[in-house]
Amino acid sequence: MSDLVVAIDASRIRSGGGVAHLIGILDIERIEGFGFKEIHVWSYRKLLDLIPDKPWLVKHHAKETEQSLLTQLFWQATRLPTEIREAGCQILFSADAGTVCRFEPMVALNQNMLPYDEGVLKLFGFSRNRLQQTVIYLVQKSAFRFATASIFLTHYAAKRVQHYTGKLLNTTVIAHGVGQVFKETLPQASWPSDKAQPIECLYVSPILEYKYQWVVVRAIKLLRDRGHQLRLTLVGGGGRRALRLLNKQIEASDPRHEFVTVLDFVPHEEIPLRIAQTNIFVFASGCETFGISLLEAMAVGVPIASSNQSSLPETLQDGGVYFDPTDDTSIADAIEQLINDPVRREHLAQQAKTLSESYSWPRCAEQTWDYIGQVYAQYKKTNATKKTR
Incomplete structure (x- = not known):
């Protein structure tokens, strides 16, 4: 029976690649095969309008996602966990790891390598961009360490990020698709x-x-x-x-x-x-x-x-x-x-x-949702084992 309800925090997706990835993995006809009942996504209005409507997809527009970075982070930390629970979601997928939401279990996806490249960051000088990337680095580092599991787009990214976060226990590499x-x-x-x-x-x-x-x-x-x-x-x-x-x-x-x-x-x-x-x-x-x-x-x-x-x-x-x-x-x-x-x-x-030819959105979507389903099943099994002890 398909009963898993998935939450997606897409509030921090701003790049073209991140938008393409989210649309690509959501552009599927059915989710029952993954054991899912619904997928709920939280983001800003422009991105929500780009995502194709599906009978199993619920879109949530939070006005805070249209405001400053600090406002977005405050909303993630204080309101988003409650909204996820009220929507009946059982697992959170952070679509770019830029979240301070502490909902468990959570799968974090790495979409931004800038905070982990000191050489490139020097190009920004002492600027607003440099400060923003520093904040993002701290947020992502904490998110990856908290997450139940993490997804990387390349082996390079997985290795580079873990150089800063330390070894993460449950990771996988799932490459982008292409239209x-x-x-x-x-x-x-x-x-x-x-x-x-x-x-x-x-x-x-x-x-x-x-x-x-x-x-x-x-x-x-x-x-x-x-x-x-x-x-x-x-x-x-x-x-x-x-x-x-x-x-x-x-x-x-x-x-x-x-x-x-x-x-x-x-x-x-x-x-x-x-x-x-x-x-x-x-x-x-x-x-x-x-x-x-x-x-x-x-x-x-x-x-x-x-x-x-x-x-x-x-x-x-x-x-x-x-x-x-x-x-x-x-x-x-x-x-x-x-x-x-x-x-x-x-x-x-x-x-x-x-x-x-080996890259496609159907492949990327299947691998992503399969992995999220497996993470939830393992999390549920581990928690059940703990309760019987």
Whole structure:
């Protein structure tokens, strides 16, 4: 009989990858097979509106989730446990581990690696962002230690987080999924037939300090100085400080705005086609829990030049060329490998496409809900054993 009622705290999910993950694992038709009766999710209105309606899904809008970080944390600590119990939920799934809610049992999911990367945090300087990440670090560290079990998106993330939290007793690794539309979208860009035609490069990611968009601009300028006609499109809005760095570099490298185009946020449904129409996908992030944009490019099957930092080599494996995202020469050399070797370029693109086939939202959802069900069953069994002693 399906009788388990699951609560999801999604109040702290703010990134595109976190939103995609939540929608992906909830976009299933039936939950009875997991032993579930209902799933309740607490979050802010915009995110709740993005989640598909299901007969077994109950959405809770808490006005505190629209307010300051401290207000959100206070609500999690004081009101959310009561609301979970009143809804009849028996287990809490913290969808990004950014919770101070102390409902037991709880499964925490790691969605943010920034608090665990000192090198990247230095890029924020003494700023509001740095302070916010410090608070998030303290909250997540406490949540992981309290949680009955924890889910990580990569083995890299599991190892890195536990370096700070200490060894966690019950953990698993469940990779992201990728939308079927990316797998069904085929590359459309022909490779330029002569050097006069531009090679199109695309980088899809929010413009933030640790995404190193301004270093990529320097690398593209370096390649143009070497005689390669490249154009770069950067897709994604960003923070003011990172935008200042980027705009300053564009003025230095491309003052006439001939080869760098910066687009603000683009609807996600347009991304597959934009990837398909590029010759080379560049991903220069210095810190990623998984790298969902990278996976989307892999699924389309375009040549990829990627950062060698954080979890990205675990995701891309042998499906691309790598570079140091802080070094414009390293980025330029990696892209030049793809330009100069068409056989390798096509092989890597196909290898990335093949690797992406093992990632899907149905698989991610099944593994996630199966694990949560197993955690609850073991928790219930352990508690029953304690009571008989």
